[in-house]
Amino acid sequence: AAGVIQSPRHLIKEKRETATLKCYPIPRHDTVYWYQQGPGQDPQFLISFYEKMQSDKGSIPDRFSAQQFSDYHSELNMSSLELGDSALYFCASSLSGGTNQPQHFGDGTRLSIL
Amino acid sequence: AQTVTQSQPEMSVQEAETVTLSCTYDTSESDYYLFWYKQPPSRQMILVIRQEAYKQQNATENRFSVNFQKAAKSFSLKISDSQLGDAAMYFCAYRSLHGVGGSEKLVFGKGTKLTVNP
Numbered sequence: 001a002a003g004v005i006q007s008p009r010h011l012i013k014e015k016r017e018t019a020t021l022k023c024y025p026i027p028r029h030d031t032v033y034w035y036q037q038g039p040g041q042d043p044q045f046l047i048s049f050y051e052k053m054q055s056d057k058g059s060i061p062d063r064f065s066a067q068q069f070s071d072y073h074s075e076l077n078m079s080s081l082e083l084g085d086s087a088l089y090f091c092a093s094s095l096s097g098g099t100n101q102p103q104h105f106g107d108g109t110r111l112s113i114l
Numbered sequence: 115a116q117t118v119t120q121s122q123p124e125m126s127v128q129e130a131e132t133v134t135l136s137c138t139y140d141t142s143e144s145d146y147y148l149f150w151y152k153q154p155p156s157r158q159m160i161l162v163i164r165q166e167a168y169k170q171q172n173a174t175e176n177r178f179s180v181n182f183q184k185a186a187k188s189f190s191l192k193i194s195d196s197q198l199g200d201a202a203m204y205f206c207a208y209r210s211l212h213g214v215g216g217s218e219k220l221v222f223g224k225g226t227k228l229t230v231n232p
Contacts, residue, residue, distance in 0.1 A: 033219060042205060042222040043159070056217045088157060096218065102149065103220060105159035 002026055004093050004106035012112045013081050021076040021109045025093030031055075032074040033103060034066060035090040043090055049074055050096055078111075086113045116141045116208050120223035127196045128231050134181075135191045135226045137206030145211035148182065148189045149220070154202040162204070165189065167211070193228075201230045 005024040013019050025032050031050045035043035036059075045058035049068035060066075063081075068074045078085060088110050092103035117140045127133035139148070150162040165173045165182050172180050177194045193200055206223040 031218075035220075042224050043220070045219040045221070048217070048219060050217075056219055058219065090159060092159075092220075094218070102161050102164055103218075104161075105151075107158055110157075 004091055004104050006089075006091050006106035006109050008109060009107065010110045010112070012114060014114050015081055015083065017081050019078045019081060019111060021078070021089055021091075021111070023074045023076070023091030023093075023106060025072050025074070025091075026104055029093035029095055029104075030072065031094050031096040032068055032072070033092045033094075034060075034074070034076050035092065037088040037090060037108075038084075039087070041087075046076070081113050083113050085111060087111060116143070116146075116210075116221050118206050118208050118221055118223035120204075120206055120226050122226045123224070124227045124229070126229040126231060127193070129198060130195055132192060132194045133196055133228065135193075135204050135206075135228065137189045137191070137223055139187050139189065139206070139208050139223075141187070141208065143210060147209040147211060148180075149207040149209065150178070150180070150189075150191045151205045151207060151222075152200075152202045153205065153225075154199075159205075163191065196230050198230050198232060201228055203227050 033048045034046040037043040046060040048056045052068045066076045088108045090108045092105045094103045095101040146167045148165045152160045163175045181190045203225045205225045207220040
């Protein structure tokens, strides 16, 4: 079965650089969630999209932005990177609308800031 | 806002034995979902089991079962016949039931690291 695809798997950047993370949801899933998991931490919700519109926002820095495209893939854009941005970034997709469908996670992108 | 608490940072179990991981949560909602996710060293987030709060029957998935106590806001995970492959970080998570599209984010606990000893 198709799963959530995230790219790249690993990304190394320096301070003040920019990064773009990509997420391709499971086909027919209409909702995408982004989570940030710092070292030894639990995943924290950043932002979500439903039918290509931003639907909820969590603890996402102003330096980050995201969007969902017409093909439902999503991109998380990160600028002025800081050491504290080093983390595992997960994308998850689901069918929304009050169903009990769980969120399916991608394998994550490991972002390291030097 | 909802919160999820896992009071056991680390647990260990002997292979083939049973272990229970604790989770409590706080919410003012009456309907919601609860989940246990497993994160092995490979770092994937794997759904282990889920429970709908409106269902009184505890969920079971093979060797994994939950003890859901709604009044006590408790949601523990029992792993029977533990296997070496069960070693991982386990996260308890909460999700609202009646959120509109895209607002059904997961709220995670801090996790419990499970070690399985041969």
